[in-house]
Amino acid sequence: MHDDSQQDEWSLETLAIRAGHQRTFEQEHSEPIFPTSSFVYESAAEAARKFGGQEAGNVYSRFTNPTVHTFERRLAALEGGERCVATSSGMSAILSTALALLSVGDEIVASRSLFGSTVSLLDKYLGKFGITTRYVELSNIAAWEEAVSPATKLLFAETPSNPLSEVADIPALAALAKRCGALLAIDNCFLTPALQQPIALGADLVIHSATKYLDGQGRAVGGAVVGKHDILEEVFGVVRTCGPCLSPFNAWIFTKGLETLSLRMNAHCENAMTLARWLDQHPAVNKVYYSGLEAHPQHALAKRQQRGFGAVLGFEVKGGQAGAWQVIDATRMLSITGNLGDVKTTITHPATTTHGRLSEDQKAAAGITPGLVRVAVGLESQVDIQRDLARGLDALEAQ
Ligand SMILES: *Cc1c(COP(=O)(O)O)cnc(C)c1O
Numbered sequence: 001m002h003d004d005s006q007q008d009e010w011s012l013e014t015l016a017i018r019a020g021h022q023r024t025f026e027q028e029h030s031e032p033i034f035p036t037s038s039f040v041y042e043s044a045a046e047a048a049r050k051f052g053g054q055e056a057g058n059v060y061s062r063f064t065n066p067t068v069h070t071f072e073r074r075l076a077a078l079e080g081g082e083r084c085v086a087t088s089s090g091m092s093a094i095l096s097t098a099l100a101l102l103s104v105g106d107e108i109v110a111s112r113s114l115f116g117s118t119v120s121l122l123d124k125y126l127g128k129f130g131i132t133t134r135y136v137e138l139s140n141i142a143a144w145e146e147a148v149s150p151a152t153k154l155l156f157a158e159t160p161s162n163p164l165s166e167v168a169d170i171p172a173l174a175a176l177a178k179r180c181g182a183l184l185a186i187d188n189c190f191l192t193p194a195l196q197q198p199i200a201l202g203a204d205l206v207i208h209s210a211t212k213y214l215d216g217q218g219r220a221v222g223g224a225v226v227g228k229h230d231i232l233e234e235v236f237g238v239v240r241t242c243g244p245c246l247s248p249f250n251a252w253i254f255t256k257g258l259e260t261l262s263l264r265m266n267a268h269c270e271n272a273m274t275l276a277r278w279l280d281q282h283p284a285v286n287k288v289y290y291s292g293l294e295a296h297p298q299h300a301l302a303k304r305q306q307r308g309f310g311a312v313l314g315f316e317v318k319g320g321q322a323g324a325w326q327v328i329d330a331t332r333m334l335s336i337t338g339n340l341g342d343v344k345t346t347i348t349h350p351a352t353t354t355h356g357r358l359s360e361d362q363k364a365a366a367g368i369t370p371g372l373v374r375v376a377v378g379l380e381s382q383v384d385i386q387r388d389l390a391r392g393l394d395a396l397e398a399q
Contacts, residue, residue: 090209212341
């Protein structure tokens with residue numbers, strides 16, 4: 001007989017396939033979609049109880065939708081968190097968390113190498129409401145310690161970083177957060193729970209852009225926050241009231257995407273590792289940034305806290321921006337785009353796209369040099385990915 005109470009014994013691969021689906025009376029095998037904005041009641045009394053929260057049940061899809069709840073339960077199980085709240089995008093997951101937890105005068109300490117829109121959100125929008133952010137080097141725990149103050153309420157990090165694959169020591173950051181009475185939030189976009197579970201390492205909150213690997217096939221935009229019940233109740237309040245909710249259709253896509261998460265992430269890692277080693281010995285490449293390489297400064301730390309090294313890597317080619325553009329323009333299969341987390345391999349020139357808004361000084365501080373190329377390795381044949389990059393790199397070497 002079907003029995004969800006066994007869930008505690010399930011491994012990650014099983015949870016990704018089976019957690020969170022509560023069958024309806026139709027006894028469907030695959031997770032259904034409920035594309036309905038609202039729900040009806042048998043009586044005025046039932047409506048009153050459900051609106052008042054005395055009885056659990058669906059009310060309105062801005063905050064209660066069965067398809068969205070399936071995705072939330074599944075992702076919470078994978079991250080090892082008590083509760084998950086899904087949002088319309090990764091950015092609205094970050095915004096909802098900030099609105100839930102912070103007030104005027106509070107401070108955030110964040111890693112310097114963050115997704116571009118996250119920096120704009122923290123500086124331009126939260127800054128407007130008297131919430132200030134200090135940025136520190138991701139892997140330098142002493143810098144974090146120096147930056148916290150009695151007003152610090154949130155530590156925020158993306159690890160590994162994009163595009164240089166820098167790694168933060170999550171248990172050390174969690175200990176620091178505890179000491180200063182702040183919460184630690186980790187943006188787990190690049191590794192997903194298949195490769196890293198920040199809550200088990202001591203983080204209070206995990207943030208996702210589901211747009212990336214959780215879907216994994218570039219079909220939908222969405223996000224999520226995972227953590228303890230009491231904190232997530234506050235985040236839920238923001239989403240319920242302010243409205244950055246996930247659509248049932250997108251929630252269904254992500255739920256089905258999760259079913260292949262482990263398989264995909266392992267394959268992404270394998271392709272990325274092979275490519276990193278090949279790039280590392282190519283004469284047109286000065287340097288490869290990938291935490292899976294033994295020479296990477298945080299390789300040992302990455303090995304300790306991650307189950308894999310992910311599939312986003314940076315490499316610096318000879319010839320500065322001209323060289324980088326030549327390699328990018330010589331590709332015929334790779335997608336030239338800023339996106340990542342897709343079965344299709346993407347290639348980007350960070351200095352003029354994703355990090356283009358930074359000043360020259362900020363770029364230099366973040367290690368975004370003119371010759372840097374970022375590849376988010378997909379699931380095409382490794383041979384074909386390599387051949388596509390070899391065309392430009394071999395030509396560069398011959399110059
Ligand atoms: C894409 C991304 C985001 C933002 O997510 P959206 O779904 O695009 O809003 C946040 N953090 C990281 C690390 C990302 O890659």
